[in-house]
Amino acid sequence: MNPTLPAIGDVIDGAPFEVSRESIRDFCDGSLDYNPLHWDDEYMKGAFGKTQFNGIIMHGMNNFGIISRMLTDWAYERGATSRRIETRWKAPVYPGDTIVPRGTVRDLTPTRDGVWVSIDVQVTNQNGEAVAVGEALVECLPESTPG
Amino acid sequence: MVEAAEQSFKTDHGFTTDFWATNAARKSWDDIVPGEPRATIPYTLTLEAIQRYCRSVGDLHPLYFDEQYAAASKYGGLIAPPSIHILLMFACTPADDWMRSPGTINAGQSWTYNVPARPGDEIRLEARALDKFIRKGRLFVVHDNVFFNQNSEVICAGRGQTIRPS
Numbered sequence: 101m102n103p104t105l106p107a108i109g110d111v112i113d114g115a116p117f118e119v120s121r122e123s124i125r126d127f128c129d130g131s132l133d134y135n136p137l138h139w140d141d142e143y144m145k146g147a148f149g150k151t152q153f154n155g156i157i158m159h160g161m162n163n164f165g166i167i168s169r170m171l172t173d174w175a176y177e178r179g180a181t182s183r184r185i186e187t188r189w190k191a192p193v194y195p196g197d198t199i200v201p202r203g204t205v206r207d208l209t210p211t212r213d214g215v216w217v218s219i220d221v222q223v224t225n226q227n228g229e230a231v232a233v234g235e236a237l238v239e240c241l242p243e244s245t246p247g
Numbered sequence: 248m249v250e251a252a253e254q255s256f257k258t259d260h261g262f263t264t265d266f267w268a269t270n271a272a273r274k275s276w277d278d279i280v281p282g283e284p285r286a287t288i289p290y291t292l293t294l295e296a297i298q299r300y301c302r303s304v305g306d307l308h309p310l311y312f313d314e315q316y317a318a319a320s321k322y323g324g325l326i327a328p329p330s331i332h333i334l335l336m337f338a339c340t341p342a343d344d345w346m347r348s349p350g351t352i353n354a355g356q357s358w359t360y361n362v363p364a365r366p367g368d369e370i371r372l373e374a375r376a377l378d379k380f381i382r383k384g385r386l387f388v389v390h391d392n393v394f395f396n397q398n399s400e401v402i403c404a405g406r407g408q409t410i411r412p413s
Binding site for chain 2: 115
């Protein structure tokens with residue numbers, strides 16, 4: 101088997117991300133998502149969708165962005181391509197939190213054109229609480245296929 | 248209102264950052280018709296916008312920042328990271344789009360990726376609500392989105408769920 105292919109159970113460690121009011125504001129500018137959930141303290145004293153956040157929260161898609169970064173850093177080194185990410189948000193992330201994404205290789209599936217790697221992903225905060233969970237697919241190119 | 252939004256989209260700095268400004272014109276959950284196309288506007292993706300997004304998630308990979316490195320890669324030049332759709336979702340929709348309703352909560356997303364977006368691409372979005380439902384008293388909408396480049400190649404396709412402000 102080509103050494104660029106991972107093995108089931110391999111763990112992918114992503115870079116920790118320190119969340120602050122400034123990082124959230126930077127993500128507003130980076131994503132053009134200026135929803136008041138992410139910057140307006142007064143507005144966040146209210147309740148939303150039957151949830152009370154008690155303060156501004158990080159964009160859910162910031163989680164998505166750091167998961168995506170973890171996968172591309174891992175895939176680019178293998179000449180592979182990040183093909184899919186699916187996520188659900190489990191808990192809000194607040195200024196002062198440090199979050200870190202992690203992936204675990206669950207399965208390898210050969211297809212006509214390559215090998216698709218299924219990866220369980222999650223983002224946890226400094227308390228070990230999962231704030232985002234999901235799964236991803238990375239496609240290894242033909243030269244990475246077994247045999 | 249839409250005209251003003253389109254004009255402000257010509258430069259990133261002119262983007263309407265005040266999500267309250269056009270709130271009265273936005274569709275509520277009751278108004279959203281699954282299957283009905285959303286109004287979208289073309290957007291020229293700049294290197295500046297790509298790199299600002301990358302910095303906001305701490306992603307400084309040379310494929311997004313180092314022209315020489317990127318030129319020697321299989322991509323043959325600078326690209327955007329796959330998750331650039333996070334920016335494009337707002338960049339390609341007018342200011343009165345319901346995704347900008349204050350209090351919108353993102354519940355989850357799934358995206359698949361085809362060709363990378365590149366600096367200078369003329370991006371086009373086809374988008375619609377696909378479903379709406381109520382669960383545990385919360386108002387949900389399912390929306391799907393496909394981004395194309397100027398060659399009508401699919402960059403990525405995605406589906407998301409948001410909880411709508413009531």
